[in-house]
Amino acid sequence: MWEYTDKLKDHFFNPRNVGEIDDPDGVGEVGSLACGDALKLTLKLDENGRIKDAKFKTFGCASAIATSSVLTEMIKGLTLDEADKVTNKDIADYLGGLPEQKMHCSVMGREALEAAIENYRTGGKKKHELEGRVVCNCFGVTESEIARVIRENNLTTVEQVTNYCKAGGGCGGCAGEIEKIIEKIHGDKVKEVPALVPRWAGKLTNIAKIQLIQQTINEQIRPVLRPHGGNIELIDVEGNKVIVAFRGMCAQCRLAEFTMKDVVEAKLREFVSEELFVEEDKESAQQPHNHRE
Amino acid sequence: MRTVYFDNNATTKVADEVAEEVGPLFCELYGNPSSMHTFGGQISRRIRQAREQVAGLLGCEPSEIIFTSGGTESDNAAIKGTLAAAPNKRKIITSRVEHPAVLTVCRELENHGYTVVELAVDKQGRFDLRQLEEQIDDNTALVTIMYANNETGVTFPIDELAELVTGRNVVFHTDAVQAIGKIPLNLSKSNIDLLSLSGHKLHAPKGVGVLYVRKGTRLSPFMLGGHQEAGRRAGTENVPGIVGLGKACELAAKNIEQESSRIRYLRDKLENAILEKCPDSRINGDKENRLPNTTNISFEYIEGEAILLMLDKHGICASSGSACTSGSLEPSHVLRAMGVPFTAAHGSIRFSLSRYNTEEEVDYTIEKMPAIINRLRELSPFVANK
Numbered sequence: 155m156w157e158y159t160d161k162l163k164d165h166f167f168n169p170r171n172v173g174e175i176d177d178p179d180g181v182g183e184v185g186s187l188a189c190g191d192a193l194k195l196t197l198k199l200d201e202n203g204r205i206k207d208a209k210f211k212t213f214g215c216a217s218a219i220a221t222s223s224v225l226t227e228m229i230k231g232l233t234l235d236e237a238d239k240v241t242n243k244d245i246a247d248y249l250g251g252l253p254e255q256k257m258h259c260s261v262m263g264r265e266a267l268e269a270a271i272e273n274y275r276t277g278g279k280k281k282h283e284l285e286g287r288v289v290c291n292c293f294g295v296t297e298s299e300i301a302r303v304i305r306e307n308n309l310t311t312v313e314q315v316t317n318y319c320k321a322g323g324g325c326g327g328c329a330g331e332i333e334k335i336i337e338k339i340h341g342d343k344v345k346e347v348p349a350l351v352p353r354w355a356g357k358l359t360n361i362a363k364i365q366l367i368q369q370t371i372n373e374q375i376r377p378v379l380r381p382h383g384g385n386i387e388l389i390d391v392e393g394n395k396v397i398v399a400f401r402g403m404c405a406q407c408r409l410a411e412f413t414m415k416d417v418v419e420a421k422l423r424e425f426v427s428e429e430l431f432v433e434e435d436k437e438s439a440q441q442p443h444n445h446r447e
Numbered sequence: 448m449r450t451v452y453f454d455n456n457a458t459t460k461v462a463d464e465v466a467e468e469v470g471p472l473f474c475e476l477y478g479n480p481s482s483m484h485t486f487g488g489q490i491s492r493r494i495r496q497a498r499e500q501v502a503g504l505l506g507c508e509p510s511e512i513i514f515t516s517g518g519t520e521s522d523n524a525a526i527k528g529t530l531a532a533a534p535n536k537r538k539i540i541t542s543r544v545e546h547p548a549v550l551t552v553c554r555e556l557e558n559h560g561y562t563v564v565e566l567a568v569d570k571q572g573r574f575d576l577r578q579l580e581e582q583i584d585d586n587t588a589l590v591t592i593m594y595a596n597n598e599t600g601v602t603f604p605i606d607e608l609a610e611l612v613t614g615r616n617v618v619f620h621t622d623a624v625q626a627i628g629k630i631p632l633n634l635s636k637s638n639i640d641l642l643s644l645s646g647h648k649l650h651a652p653k654g655v656g657v658l659y660v661r662k663g664t665r666l667s668p669f670m671l672g673g674h675q676e677a678g679r680r681a682g683t684e685n686v687p688g689i690v691g692l693g694k695a696c697e698l699a700a701k702n703i704e705q706e707s708s709r710i711r712y713l714r715d716k717l718e719n720a721i722l723e724k725c726p727d728s729r730i731n732g733d734k735e736n737r738l739p740n741t742t743n744i745s746f747e748y749i750e751g752e753a754i755l756l757m758l759d760k761h762g763i764c765a766s767s768g769s770a771c772t773s774g775s776l777e778p779s780h781v782l783r784a785m786g787v788p789f790t791a792a793h794g795s796i797r798f799s800l801s802r803y804n805t806e807e808e809v810d811y812t813i814e815k816m817p818a819i820i821n822r823l824r825e826l827s828p829f830v831a832n833k
Binding site for chain 2: 166167169172183187188190191192193194211212213214215216218219323324372373376380385387
């Protein structure tokens with residue numbers, strides 16, 4: 155059971171400002187059914203450009219509904235410039251705090267607010283779009299969005315980033331990239347991220363190399379493929395050529411080639427030796443069809 | 448506030464008869480059954496009796512029962528113990544909808560060089576026996592398939608599976624934690640080699656379970672350090688747990704048929720009324736082959752945790768396969784394996800009943816449910832305004 159504050163429970167059981175404004179000045183829509191939460195925020199301004207009315211509709215858990223509800227209360231009476239300064243932390247603080255794993259609800263509130271303001275400023279034309287490079291493909295989170303939650307909430311671990319904006323919470327394939335973004339922002343502040351397997355110092359014997367390759371597959375590569383229902387098997391090592399076979403979902407996946415270079419080869423080079431390259435053993439695709447929709 | 452407990456696949460109330468039996472074992476009859484003195488020694492008789500009671504429910508020999516700390520330990524012991532006893536075989540076959548006590552163990556073994564095959568299920572959560580048949584080979588040490596699924600209640604044709612697997616000289620284990628006490632089973636007429644059950648799912652206390660090991664099945668002990676359970680599970684016996692489990696099995700054996708038809712009636716009434724009164728809802732899982740006590744219903748356009756909290760306000764306890772309830776971001780692995788769309792999986796609710804539920808509780812829930820669903824749909828951006 156989640157530890158929710160009384161204020162959060164109040165806003166969940168008695169949400170304020172539910173609905174849609176008929177002729178809104180700004181509309182912000184974020185999230186989706188597949189992601190597990192979504193929010194539609196509509197705004198109406200008065201003659202002085204202050205937010206006169208705000209309404210919401212939310213699909214999601216109790217904290218998603220409660221954060222949407224408080225958001226509408228917080229922004230009423232603000233100018234758009236003032237509203238633009240509201241951070242996800244402000245929303246969470248207003249509720250007396252959120253469980254760490256639910257912080258992404260407060261980020262969704264802030265995103266919807268921004269989208270609505272942007273929508274107004276572009277004359278109702280512009281819909282909210284992702285800006286910049288997408289880092290987390292599972293939840294569609296961009297680099298700039300990740301950088302922003304890191305800065306505004308002073309985050310230092312990938313797990314925290316996942317809690318705040320979902321990035322890294324699906325297949326986990328972007329964890330390395332998120333780590334790099336964290337490092338870039340905090341500079342030398344966080345350098346203690348330990349590498350799980352140290353690169354081999356000196357010359358690798360064949361046996362040590364094969365063991366290290368297997369260990370890297372077990373600890374670094376398989377966990378990335380697992381959430382997709384995929385798997386990988388080490389078939390053989392010939393000099394610097396590593397022969398592997400994809401199993402499960404990966405065996406039928408159209409992105410397998412990409413995964414091969416971008417995940418498998420990259421990890422093996424990082425953790426074993428720069429000289430390695432991978433090849434797929436196509437003949438051994440014999441796992442049953444593990445379907446998933 | 449009243450409590451309407453519809454979460455019996457999570458855990459159950461300890462039966463009054465069980466609590467009564469267990470009570471004196473804490474402060475009066477607290478001896479160690481291994482002791483030489485009469486005070487301790489008399490306890491071993493109680494354990495023997497419990498073993499007979501469990502064997503009675505399962506239709507096996509008392510010597511085939513090993514008491515453990517619960518379902519998770521039994522699953523771990525069955526899988527790892529079988530592999531240790533067959534060191535030259537390196538393949539395990541299981542299903543994608545297993546409980547984590549099986550699935551996580553198998554996936555960890557993959558890191559130790561084992562090949563793990565996770566068989567798929569269809570949209571109803573059913574199983575294609577041919578897939579299994581094709582996968583069994585000389586390298587296969589173990590097939591482990593659950594009897595009944597904890598989330599959907601869907602049951603697999605366990606006797607048929609056991610016959611097929613053991614016919615190929617492979618060990619067959621089943622996690623029967625959700626099935627025992629809810630549907631009848633007779634191990635003397637089945638080929639199952641290993642079976643796990645958990646006490647607290649059938650009105651015994653938490654912290655006790657059983658691993659059934661068919662006579663002649665090779666299994667390396669999992670826990671070492673004592674002679675208890677014929678050396679197959681060391682450690683001083685959890686006497687109150689074991690005695691309680693024995694009594695709970697006796698009660699289940701006596702009442703199972705009459706109870707399960709009553710529970711089925713209540714479940715069907717609840718399920719049918721909710722489907723009728725709440726539009727855009729659907730059952731997850733094969734209705735034909737299902738535990739009598741479980742229903743898993745998806746409500747489109749709304750989210751499970753929010754439904755649970757609204758139910759909780761009325762004292763109604765249920766559970767959900769939604770991502771938000773677990774703190775992960777993806778919904779239940781069982782519903783995803785069945786191809787239930789994310790949209791429906793996020794809004795799934797499981798009600799699981801027991802012999803202690805009443806028709807009045809079912810009626811009360813039927814009365815509360817539509818308003819909860821309507822309320823949340825009013826909030827949902829995916830439902831058009833009226």
